[in-house]
Amino acid sequence: MRTQILVLGAGYAGVMAANRLTQRDDVDIMLVNPRPHFVERIRLHQLVGGTHDAVQPFAHVLADAVRVVVDEAAAIDAPRRRVLLANGDELSYDYLVYAVGSSPSDSGVPGVDEHAFPVSSFESATQLRRALADEPDAPVVVVGGGPTGIETAAELAEQGRDVTLVAGTVVAPYFNEPGRRSLTKRLLRLGVTVITGTRVTRVTDGFVELADGQHVPTGITVWATGFEPSDLAARSGLATDPEGRLLADETLTSIDDDRIVGAGDAVSPSGVPERMSCQAAEPLGMRAAETVLARLAGRRPELLANPFFGQCVALGRGGATAQISRSDDTATWMFVGGKAGAWLKEQVCVLTVTSLVKEARKPGSMWNPSTKARRHVLEAAKAETAAPAQATVVA
């Protein structure tokens, strides 16, 4: 009998997992996603700036054997192994890959829902692009000093917009000092006004209010303070970490149900999630697929062991700063800036798509490097917090 595998979410993690699962020809793979195309989420700031459409057809990135259902999962009924779709249909599965990603976080600040545009979904980025086109001279305030805020601010400033970046405590908190200096210099050269050491307490349609009482005039406000995971797992009664990611072990298997594996931004292995990034999402997608394949083959699944390389932040089309990290995702003193950084950033963006294409054409071919870094991350997390109560590390 054929095994039914359902993948929820066609982002970097879900597409990678679905492609890798096609190594077996006795499985039927169905991928549920709200849109009929793949979104290159890491290029959404380019969609906003009009320098890339951030979309790839599924025919390009997805194996022919994967069937796409354009809809949204409304609930997972784990005991019955069924998923209820938003249109009322139900899909049954033998194995479920939970890869529903994340969405913008509003940080609970008054006025954000009414007066600010998020960047981190295809729909919100498209809406923001339209608003910018309607008001070509409006000053723009970007809130958020992480990569999404910086990339959006730089992209718009490079096009001559009047941009203020309210960066929170510090710009690019992941970065080490030399890389941060280089990145900030480029932002200033592009004409971005950078405000640090404060936070936004209110957004209106005419100004953004800061904690120190300052009002920064705005025509269009962009909200980019981070991502929050989908709440589908929590809504479905599955165990989650405090932020709502599916709580899994180090094979990415849900602690509630060994027929459910998680991947990407939406999973929390051992309660110690990897940084929300496509850098982690694709290897997590591979690992999730390998866990299912191991179970089908009667093997013991391997543990998560992928390394990090750093964080590369685009600064318009002519520059970028890449902070090089250790494999445990902590920043070193090394960085690559300027045109070399811009070249590196473009290669990273291209590579994320070619990895999916390669896996679609030749499943199992993408190499998933393995390090001991993950073990060190878990030990450090345990030492720091005496380990989250719900952590379940599979040894």
Ligand SMILES: Cc1cc2nc3c(=O)[nH]c(=O)nc-3n(C[C@H](O)[C@H](O)[C@H](O)COP(=O)(O)OP(=O)(O)OC[C@H]3O[C@@H](n4cnc5c(N)ncnc54)[C@H](O)[C@@H]3O)c2cc1C
């Ligand atoms: C502007 C920007 C720049 C970025 N730059 C970088 C970068 O340079 N490097 C990096 O590593 N990361 C970067 N990131 C972060 C990266 O994009 C995410 O961490 C990554 O997309 C996570 O991949 P994922 O597959 O887990 O989730 P996603 O890519 O979010 O995909 C999840 C998919 O699931 C779908 N979905 C959601 N709910 C449901 C449901 N109920 N049913 C079915 N489908 C559902 C979503 O619509 C989506 O298609 C950037 C993000 C943004 C916004």
